[in-house]
Structure formats: structure tokens, C-alpha cells
Amino acid sequence: MSAVLPVGEEKVIAVPEALPKSPSVWMEAWKRLRGDRVGMVSLYVVVAFFVLVLLAQVGLLAANWQKEVGLPFAPPHVVGADEREVAAVQAPKLPNVDLSDIDPLAPRYKEWEERASKVKTDVTVKAATLPVGGDRIGRDVLSKAIKGAQVSIMVGIFAAFLATLIGTLLGALSGYFGGKVGDFLEWVYNVFTSVPYILLIFALAAIFKSGPPWLRSLSDGITAVVIILGLVGWTGIYRLVRAEYIKHSSREYVRAAEAIGAGHMSRMFGHILPNVSHVVLVQLSLHVVSFIKAEVILSFLGLGVPIDMVSWGTMLGEAQSELVLGKWWQLAAATAFMATFVTAFALLTDALRDAMDPKLR
Amino acid sequence: MLSYLLRRILQMIPTLAGVILLVFFLFTYFGGDPAEIMGGLQATPEQIESMRNQLGLNKPVWEQLWLFVTKVATFDWGSSWATQESIASIFKTRLPATLTIMVPILVLEVALAIACGMAVAYVRGSLTDRAVMIISTVALSISFLVYVIIGQYLFAFRLGWFPVQGWSNSLWTNLLVYAPLPVLLAVLVSLAPHTRLYRSFFLDEIGHDYVRTARAKGVPENSILFKHVLRNAMIPILTNVATQLPGVFIGSFLIEVFFSIPGLGREVYTAVGRSDYPMIQATTIYLAALTMVINLVTDVLYKFVDPRVVLK
Numbered sequence: 001m002s003a004v005l006p007v008g009e010e011k012v013i014a015v016p017e018a019l020p021k022s023p024s025v026w027m028e029a030w031k032r033l034r035g036d037r038v039g040m041v042s043l044y045v046v047v048a049f050f051v052l053v054l055l056a057q058v059g060l061l062a063a064n065w066q067k068e069v070g071l072p073f074a075p076p077h078v079v080g081a082d083e084r085e086v087a088a089v090q091a092p093k094l095p096n097v098d099l100s101d102i103d104p105l106a107p108r109y110k111e112w113e114e115r116a117s118k119v120k121t122d123v124t125v126k127a128a129t130l131p132v133g134g135d136r137i138g139r140d141v142l143s144k145a146i147k148g149a150q151v152s153i154m155v156g157i158f159a160a161f162l163a164t165l166i167g168t169l170l171g172a173l174s175g176y177f178g179g180k181v182g183d184f185l186e187w188v189y190n191v192f193t194s195v196p197y198i199l200l201i202f203a204l205a206a207i208f209k210s211g212p213p214w215l216r217s218l219s220d221g222i223t224a225v226v227i228i229l230g231l232v233g234w235t236g237i238y239r240l241v242r243a244e245y246i247k248h249s250s251r252e253y254v255r256a257a258e259a260i261g262a263g264h265m266s267r268m269f270g271h272i273l274p275n276v277s278h279v280v281l282v283q284l285s286l287h288v289v290s291f292i293k294a295e296v297i298l299s300f301l302g303l304g305v306p307i308d309m310v311s312w313g314t315m316l317g318e319a320q321s322e323l324v325l326g327k328w329w330q331l332a333a334a335t336a337f338m339a340t341f342v343t344a345f346a347l348l349t350d351a352l353r354d355a356m357d358p359k360l361r
Numbered sequence: 362m363l364s365y366l367l368r369r370i371l372q373m374i375p376t377l378a379g380v381i382l383l384v385f386f387l388f389t390y391f392g393g394d395p396a397e398i399m400g401g402l403q404a405t406p407e408q409i410e411s412m413r414n415q416l417g418l419n420k421p422v423w424e425q426l427w428l429f430v431t432k433v434a435t436f437d438w439g440s441s442w443a444t445q446e447s448i449a450s451i452f453k454t455r456l457p458a459t460l461t462i463m464v465p466i467l468v469l470e471v472a473l474a475i476a477c478g479m480a481v482a483y484v485r486g487s488l489t490d491r492a493v494m495i496i497s498t499v500a501l502s503i504s505f506l507v508y509v510i511i512g513q514y515l516f517a518f519r520l521g522w523f524p525v526q527g528w529s530n531s532l533w534t535n536l537l538v539y540a541p542l543p544v545l546l547a548v549l550v551s552l553a554p555h556t557r558l559y560r561s562f563f564l565d566e567i568g569h570d571y572v573r574t575a576r577a578k579g580v581p582e583n584s585i586l587f588k589h590v591l592r593n594a595m596i597p598i599l600t601n602v603a604t605q606l607p608g609v610f611i612g613s614f615l616i617e618v619f620f621s622i623p624g625l626g627r628e629v630y631t632a633v634g635r636s637d638y639p640m641i642q643a644t645t646i647y648l649a650a651l652t653m654v655i656n657l658v659t660d661v662l663y664k665f666v667d668p669r670v671v672l673k
Contacts, residue, residue: 202645206632209636323514331511338502339503342502
């Protein structure tokens with residue numbers, strides 16, 4: 001699938017003589033991945049984004065994204081300040097016409113000024129330009145994009161983990177035991193796949209929106225959208241894991257494990273799971289990308305993250321009306337961040353698949 | 362053939378029952394109290410109690426389930442909680458708009474994907490081929506939303522080639538004035554990924570021996586591609602179209618929301634906002650049933666496309 005296949009990997013995996021212990025599957029995969037230039041570059045990009053997310057999470061980066069640091073719609077540095085806005089701010093204050101003899105409130109101005117001076121006010125100078133511009137109320141778009149990256153990427157990853165967990169667990173049970181358990185799980189799978197996924201998402205969103213209070217309270221953060229995406233997206237992983245378990249459960253190494261007295265659980269998760277983990281890992285990373293895209297669309301529609309959070313989807317939602325006014329920077333920032341991360345992650349997934357499963361070509 | 366059809370239809374029953382159970386229990390145990398939603402914030406406890414009686418919410422669960430099943434079977438879902446319009450009439454009036462948008466999209470998508478996929482598969486390994494693969498990888502990484510936002514701004518707002526949004530009562534006005542922009546955008550966005558997918562369908566076939574044989578005996582390239590290869594690639598193409606068909610009926614809800622097209626997709630979306638449960642439940646169950654029927658029809662079509670397929 002990947003556009004550039006690793007070249008010359010045979011040399012890399014050549015096994016030295018008299019090796020005391022054969023290198024583990026993971027070491028071999030890592031070696032192959034290191035030989036893949038595209039894969040390594042995308043790995044660096046993805047790691048950089050993860051660092052960004054981590055810094056935003058602990059509050060070192062973009063913590064005050066809600067602060068109005070610039071003028072409304074402050075343009076990016078490269079565009080330069082909007083002349084009319086600057087002129088309005090810098091306009092010389094005209095001397096006030098003295099009206100004190102006819103102004104009935106004039107005697108009280110002094111008293112009011114005194115009282116006002118006791119209240120501490122924080123005058124912030126609003127910047128005319130911001131690195132990547134400002135939004136409708138002058139928030140820094142760069143901080144918003146970073147904070148949005150944190151929310152969108154975390155939703156994608158947590159939802160992918162949840163979907164993988166459900167899919168792997170059910171797939172393992174179904175493939176390993178077969179019989180009644182398998183039939184039942186196949187039925188559940190058929191039920192879930194026969195409903196178009198977007199309708200399932202809508203149904204779950206409706207429940208989170210108007211359900212009992214304990215469910216509604218989950219919608220305050222990203223939990224609701226993570227659960228929705230995870231519950232809808234497990235079917236593909238289930239299918240693949242089930243097929244792998246059917247294939248593996250009759251292999252000799254599993255029967256050998258049975259012979260030395262390993263129980264069902266130990267065989268399923270101690271012996272078979274490590275051998276199918278490459279399938280699971282590739283599926284996990286494939287789902288991260290598709291869940292991030294889904295989150296963006298759901299948040300745009302107002303069914304995703306709550307209003308007091310920012311994600312790439314809510315940024316695009318604001319950008320729609322801003323574009324008509326000619327303020328393109330929020331759209332550009334959200335799109336650039338998202339496109340970079342998603343492309344890098346997709347290429348990394350391709351490279352991972354090539355590295356994990358050299359038989360697959 | 363007949364026995365095959367019968368057996369497949371019988372197999373649908375447990376799945377459909379599962380969908381009904383899933384929807385019923387999801388909304389009964391995790392959904393809000395219908396009486397409170399319908400009553401709104403002003404309702405007194407007595408009003409809510411009487412509404413609960415009216416809706417049968419005080420009956421045991423299995424009786425409520427039976428009530429739900431009869432609703433599904435008789436298509437009688439009563440009226441929408443939000444607008445009091447009957448669910449049946451919502452389906453009847455919203456479906457034409459969705460089809461007006463989605464049928465042209467589907468037809469154009471498949472036709473273009475076959476043409477482009479074939480062209481790219483034919484020049485595989487060349488610069489064009491690699492360029493298309495890279496473009497489609499990058500193009501896929503940008504959200505569908507961005508294309509729609511920019512497309513609407515550029516073609517409708519800036520250039521004024523199309524109306525920004527709108528809908529009328531006449532089919533022809535809709536088809537010729539309001540539908541072209543959404544259709545164009547949807548087709549353009551799906552072109553790259555579809556080309557990539559169809560390319561793989563054709564590549565699977567082009568490598569086969571029968572293609573080499575046909576070339577060896579001097580069959581013109583056009584006949585090879587459009588008679589031999591296309592016919593053999595029909596099975597994956599059919600499967601792909603079949604997976605998209607249920608989507609036709611719900612419409613690309615995003616396009617409908619964006620361009621204010623009064624279709625089924627937008628209706629379900631607004632139903633989520635208004636907690637209009639019957640609308641969501643009805644759409645989910647009937648679309649699931651439709652998906653199963655489409656899958657069956659596809660399997661039967663395989664037989665017509667490829668006589669070697671044996672329906673068991």
C-alpha cells in the first residue's frame with residue numbers, strides 16, 4: 001500500500017552467526033521500520049504532535065487559548081495589520097467639548113472617577129496582528145489549533161483504543177471458542193453492521209444528549225464522543241481478530257500450550273494474542289485516523305465535544321462563516337494542522353503494516 | 362435459486378430482530394423519559410403521569426416491546442414529538458430531495474471511478490500512477506468539510522456560478538439549479554479515493570493470464586479493458602456500490618445540512634437536536650432492513666455478472 005517500499009531490507013535483517021537468542025518480532029519490525037525513510041519521517045512528525053498534545057494537556061502550551069489577546073479578526077503577521085482597525089485604535093482623541101455648565105451629571109463625575117480608580121482593572125493591549133491571526137473575538141488561532149490538536153487527537157486515540165479493546169476481546173472469544181459463543185457474537189456483529197454507522201452515531205448522540213442525568217454528565221468532556229465512536233467502530237477489528245483466532249487456535253504451538261496445562265485464558269491472551277498483535281496494532285492506528293475525521297465532522301455538527309472546548313471540528317465550524325468575511329486564517333490553520341497529522345499518521349500506518357508483516361506485499 | 366432466496370430471507374429475521382431489540386433497549390434503558398421530553402419544562406407531574414399512561418410507559422417492558430414491534434411492522438409510528446407531523450409523511454416528503462441529490466452523485470461517482478481507475482491501472486508504475494496515488498493520500502487527509510466549505514465559498518459566493526443554497530418544489534429546478542453544486546463537490550471529493558480503490562480492482566485483473574492471452578491473439582486494447590477486464594472486475598465494483606447504496610437513502614447528511622436541502626439526512630440530524638426519538642428509531646430500523654435487502658440483491662446480482670458464482 002505504501003508508496004515507497006523499504007529498499008534493501010534483506011541486508012538489515014541478516015541474522016549474525018551464533019546468536020544466543022533470536023531477535024524478537026518487535027525488534028525485527030523496528031529494524032525494518034528504520035529502513036523505511038517515509039515511515040521514519042512520518043514517525044517523527046507524529047511524535048512531534050504527541051509532544052504537542054502532551055504539553056497542551058499538562059498546561060504548558062496553549063493553556064490560555066480562551067484569552068482574547070488580539071483585536072477581533074486580527075490578521076496573521078504575514079498579512080499585516082488591518083489598516084482600518086489600527087486607525088480606529090490609534091485615532092487621536094479629540095478634546096472633549098466642555099459641557100459642564102449644562103450637564104446635570106457634571107458635579108458627580110469627580111466622585112465617580114475616584115470610585116472607579118479604586119477598582120483594579122487590567123488593561124491589556126490587544127495585538128493588531130497575531131502569528132496565525134485571531135478569531136471573531138480575538139483569540140489566538142495558533143493556540144486554538146494546538147488546543148484543538150490536543151482534543152481531536154485524544155478523542156481519536158481513546159476512541160481507537162476503546163474500539164480495539166471491544167473488537168479484540170469479542171473477536172478473540174468468538175474465534176477461539178466458536179460454537180454457541182461464536183454464533184451469538186456473529187449475530188451481534190451482524191446486527192451492528194446492518195445499521196448504517198452514521199445512524200448508530202446519531203442514535204447514541206441523541207441518548208447522550210437527552211438521556212438520564214448520569215449519561216448527560218458524560219457529555220461535559222470528550223468521554224461521550226469517545227464512547228460513541230468506540231461503540232460504533234469495533235466491528236471491523238472484531239472481524240479480523242476473529243479470523244486470526246480461528247486460524248491460530250488449532251496451530252501446534254497453542255496445542256502444545258494446552259498440553260503443558262495452559263488454561264483457556266492463558267492460551268487466548270498469553271499465547272495467541274502476542275502472535276496476532278501486529279494485526280491489532282495496525283487496525284488501532286488505522287482507526288485513529290478515521291476517528292479523528294469522524295470527530296471533526298461530529299464537532300462541526302455540534303454533536304461532538306462541548307461548546308467550551310475547541311477541536312479542529314469546532315474551528316472549521318467557525319471558519320465557515322468567517323470565510324464569507326474574507327477571514328481565511330482559522331480555516332487554513334485547522335486544515336494545515338489536521339492534514340499534516342493525518343497524512344503523517346496514515347503513512348506511518350502503512351509503514352507499520354509493511355514492517356510488521358513482511359509476508360504482506 | 363428460490364430456496365436460496367427463501368433461506369436468505371429467513372436468515373434476515375434474527376438480525377432484524379436484533380436491530381429492533383438493540384434500538385428498543387438502547388432508548389428504553391439509556392434514553393430520557395419520553396413523557397418528560399414531550400412535556401417540556403413547563404409540564405406538571407400530573408401531566409407527565411397522564412402522558413406516561415398514554416404512551417404505555419407504565420406497562421411492563423415486554424408489553425412495551427410488543428407495542429414497539431407492532432409499530433415497526435405496521436409502519437405506524439405516530440407523529441414526530443417535535444413537529445407533530447406523522448413519521449410516515451416525513452419519510453414520504455423528505456425522501457425525494459435526498460434521492461435528487463444522491464442518485465446523480467452515485468451514478469457520476471461510479472462512472473468516473475471506473476474511467477479514472479481504468480486509466481490509472483493501465484499506466485501503472487508510471488509517473489501518472491504514482492502522482493495519483495500521492496495526491497489521493499494527501500487529498501484524503503483533508504476533511505471532507507474543508508472541501509465543502511471552500512467549494513461553497515468559491516463557486517457559489519465568489520464566482521456566483523451556483524446558488525449558495527436553497528431548494529424548490531419543482532424537481533427540474535432542483536435538479537438543474539440547486540443540486541449541481543452539492544453533487545459536483547461530493548463527486549470531486551470522492552474522486553481521488555475512488556480512483557485509488559477501483560485501480561486496485563482493475564490491477565487485480567490486468568495481471569491475469571487471460572489478459573495476456575487476449576493480447577497475444579491480437580484483441581484491441583479497448584476490448585481487453587472494457588470487455589474482458591471490466592466484466593471480471595464487476596464483482597468487487599458491485600460490492601462497493603452495494604455498501605454505498607444504503608447511504609443513498611440517508612443521503613450525505615453533511616451535504617444536506619450544509620446546503621439546507623430538506624432531505625432525510627438533515628431530518629434525522631435535526632431529530633437528534635430535538636430529542637425526537639421516533640424519527641431516529643424509525644430511520645435506524647428501516648435503513649437496517651434496507652441494508653439487508655440490498656446485500657441480498659447484490660449477492661443475487663453476482664450470479665448474473667459472473668455465471669461461475671454458485672449461490673449456496
